[in-house]
Amino acid sequence: MVxxxxxxxxxxxxxxxxxxxxxxxxxxTFNVGQGxxxxxxxxxxxxxxxxxxxxxxxxxxxxxxxxxxxxxxTAMSDRELPRIRREMIGFVFQxxxxxxxxSALGNVELAMRFSGVTKKNRMKRAEELLQxxxxxxxxxxxxxxxxxxEQQRVSIARAIANNxxxxxxxxxxxxxxxxxxxxxxxxxxxxxxxxQTIIIVTHDPEVAKHCDRVIRIMDxxxxxxxxxxxxxxxxx
Numbered sequence: 001m002v003x004x005x006x007x008x009x010x011x012x013x014x015x016x017x018x019x020x021x022x023x024x025x026x027x028x029t030f031n032v033g034q035g036x037x038x039x040x041x042x043x044x045x046x047x048x049x050x051x052x053x054x055x056x057x058x059x060x061x062x063x064x065x066x067x068x069x070x071x072x073x074t075a076m077s078d079r080e081l082p083r084i085r086r087e088m089i090g091f092v093f094q095x096x097x098x099x100x101x102x103s104a105l106g107n108v109e110l111a112m113r114f115s116g117v118t119k120k121n122r123m124k125r126a127e128e129l130l131q132x133x134x135x136x137x138x139x140x141x142x143x144x145x146x147x148x149x150e151q152q153r154v155s156i157a158r159a160i161a162n163n164x165x166x167x168x169x170x171x172x173x174x175x176x177x178x179x180x181x182x183x184x185x186x187x188x189x190x191x192x193x194x195x196q197t198i199i200i201v202t203h204d205p206e207v208a209k210h211c212d213r214v215i216r217i218m219d220x221x222x223x224x225x226x227x228x229x230x231x232x233x234x235x236x
Contacts, residue, residue, distance in 0.1 A: 002033035005165055005197045006055065011064035013050050024050040026220045028064070032166070032199060037192040039208040040201045042217035048201045049170070051217065055199070056089055056168050057081045069165045086114060090159030094171035096151040098143040104130055104154045105139045111161040129157040133187060149180035156187060160196065167191070169200045173207055185210050 013025040025047045032038055042048050053059040055066055057073050065074045068088050076084060091097075098107045108126035109119075117125070130139055133153040143151050152172060159167050169188070173181040185207055188198050192212075200207060208214050209228075216224040 002035070004031045005034050005036075005069055006032040006199075007065075007067040008055065009065045009067075011051070011054060011066065012062045013047075013054060013059070014062045023220050025054070025061070028217070028220075028222050030215055030222060030225070032197060034197055035192055035195045036213065037188060037198045037211045038200070039211040039214045040199060040217060041203065041208055041214055042223075046217045047220040048217050050220075052168055052170055052199075052201055055166075056091065057085045087162060088165045090162065090164035090167040092152070092155050092159045092167060092169035092172045094174040096143065096148075096155045096175075098151055098154060098158075100143050103140045103142055104135060104146065104150075104157075107143075107154055108157045108161055111158045115162050125161060126157070129161060130154065133157055147180075148176045149183060152176060152180075152184055153187070156184070160191065165197065167196060167198045169198060171201055171203070173202065173204060178206075181207065 008031070009029050011025055011028040012023070015022045015024055028047075028051065040048050040051065050059070054061050057076070061074055065072055067073070068084070071084070071088070073081070073084055099110065102110065105123065105126050108129055109122045112122040112125065127139060130136065133156060135150060135153055135157075138146060138150055143154070146154065152175075173184050176184065181204070188200070189210060192198060200211065202208055212228050214226045215222060216226075
């Protein structure tokens, strides 16, 4: 039986625009198992980014729960959440979010700096990860010396540096060409085969077709789920 890494139950998020409440998410419920590659899709404003922010401990829900590897992160205090983000979640962003003053090696090493790993071991792991992603000749290059695809590979190495329970990728192929997109998708598929759990927010059906499941969000609710074989198995 596949272990459930992520359990989202009845998740709601309401923002106030002046005195008017806006329901960004309404009663969203789904699970993600160990080693699944899952796409989150939906039009702009549907609630995808809000969902990722809640799962990633960047915001707190109005109601509902998010449980990662048995830990209810919605019950955590603001002081505890940075540790959860650091130890359990790896982030991959559309715009890479690399520090421009650091090399590829430095950006990946930095992710482990507050995890109790010695500098020697941090540098060793960072180098191994970058080599694994085909960047062995770019270790000492800064972000402005790297292509978009190379920067995204650095950000993936950074995301997996602390062996997170989940990788959250927000439009990770949105800034690259189709050839580079395919290479990045292949990296995610390889990570999945190694047991990594990955959730990707994407507008690109070419990315989604490589995922085990597609979760569609519409107007803040889970409207539909599809398996890789396009079999629809849950609708609003």
